[in-house]
Amino acid sequence: MKPAAFRYHRPPTLDAALALLAEHGDAAKLLAGGQSLVPMMNMRLAQPAELVDLNDLAELARIAQAQDSVEVGALARHRDVAASALLREHCPLLAEAAASIGHDAIRNRGTLGGSLAHADPVAQLPLVAVTLDAQVDIAGSRGRRSLPARELFVSVMTTALEPDEIIVAARFPLRSPGEGQAFRAFERRRGDFAIVSVAVSVTLDGDRVARARLGIGGVGPVPLAFDELARRAQGAVADEAWARALGAGAARAVDPEDDPRIPAEFRRELVETLVARAAVDALRRATEQR
Numbered sequence: 001m002k003p004a005a006f007r008y009h010r011p012p013t014l015d016a017a018l019a020l021l022a023e024h025g026d027a028a029k030l031l032a033g034g035q036s037l038v039p040m041m042n043m044r045l046a047q048p049a050e051l052v053d054l055n056d057l058a059e060l061a062r063i064a065q066a067q068d069s070v071e072v073g074a075l076a077r078h079r080d081v082a083a084s085a086l087l088r089e090h091c092p093l094l095a096e097a098a099a100s101i102g103h104d105a106i107r108n109r110g111t112l113g114g115s116l117a118h119a120d121p122v123a124q125l126p127l128v129a130v131t132l133d134a135q136v137d138i139a140g141s142r143g144r145r146s147l148p149a150r151e152l153f154v155s156v157m158t159t160a161l162e163p164d165e166i167i168v169a170a171r172f173p174l175r176s177p178g179e180g181q182a183f184r185a186f187e188r189r190r191g192d193f194a195i196v197s198v199a200v201s202v203t204l205d206g207d208r209v210a211r212a213r214l215g216i217g218g219v220g221p222v223p224l225a226f227d228e229l230a231r232r233a234q235g236a237v238a239d240e241a242w243a244r245a246l247g248a249g250a251a252r253a254v255d256p257e258d259d260p261r262i263p264a265e266f267r268r269e270l271v272e273t274l275v276a277r278a279a280v281d282a283l284r285r286a287t288e289q290r
């Protein structure tokens with residue numbers, strides 16, 4: 001299949017890219033890794049008249065430590081996020097989740113900004129951004145703004161981005177001392193999109209939970225953070241029974257769609273198992289941190 005005809009632009013600077021978006025409005029689409037957009041163009045689900053390729057904006061591919069976060073540029077490839085020593089040290093959840101995306105070819109080209117903008121409800125990187133409450137930095141022709149990831153995702157493949165805006169980076173909080181993080185997903189075949197994916201973070205104070213964070217993808221139109229459930233974990237003895245209870249609580253808290261191919265009850269069972277397993281992993285890693 002071939003895409004509909006389009007004009008190709010390869011701006012040398014962010015300002016030039018923003019000017020193209022301002023000029024062409026809805027008719028323009030940004031191209032990053034092309035791993036979601038190009039198949040959609042080939043299937044004629046997307047027919048942009050103007051394609052604005054971001055791949056010359058090398059400054060958007062940086063991964064760097066900021067004051068209390070790791071700043072990951074929008075053009076950072078999944079492969080580089082997975083391999084980043086900085087992220088493995090300070091935000092291992094993001095590196096672990098990126099390593100589990102699709103296949104090598106997808107990870108070699110796909111980018112953080114593309115994944116956030118595409119906003120697939122089971123995609124790994126949006127889930128991590130929501131779970132850790134990351135901030136997304138956005139440039140537009142009328143200036144810059146920063147949005148919590150939790151406000152970026154509006155619905156299935158729909159974000160709060162304006163047509164003239166570009167995601168430039170996302171900032172993920174640094175892991176605290178004594179914090180363990182873990183990602184788990186269930187997919188039918190290796191490399192497929194997950195049916196359910198979960199992210200858990202646990203910070204220990206002695207043998208008790210000082211803080212927990214829980215995010216789940218695949219149970220709603222956007223990845224969801226379960227702050228109240230995680231807050232209730234505070235002060236609990238951090239052991240396997242706690243991890244199992246968190247899984248059971250999560251299964252009660254979710255309200256997944258009842259799809260004839262994937263019944264709600266199946267997703268609920270996946271949530272229970274995956275959350276419990278991720279919580280066990282996070283506990284073990286938190287213990288290793290001490």
Ligand SMILES: Cc1cc2nc3c(=O)[nH]c(=O)nc-3n(C[C@H](O)[C@H](O)[C@H](O)COP(=O)(O)OP(=O)(O)OC[C@H]3O[C@@H](n4cnc5c(N)ncnc54)[C@H](O)[C@@H]3O)c2cc1C
Binds near residue numbers: 100101102
């Ligand atoms: C076979 C296959 C399997 C896959 N499996 C998975 C998987 O398991 N998990 C997963 O999470 N993903 C998976 N993906 C998707 C992959 O992660 C994509 O790379 C990602 O969704 C989009 O990133 P991209 O850089 O390729 O963006 P593109 O395809 O270039 O763009 C996607 C959308 O984002 C917009 N965009 C891109 N960059 C920006 C920016 N900086 N600011 C604003 N808008 C922007 C584009 O205009 C477009 O609308 C898979 C893809 C394929 C083809």
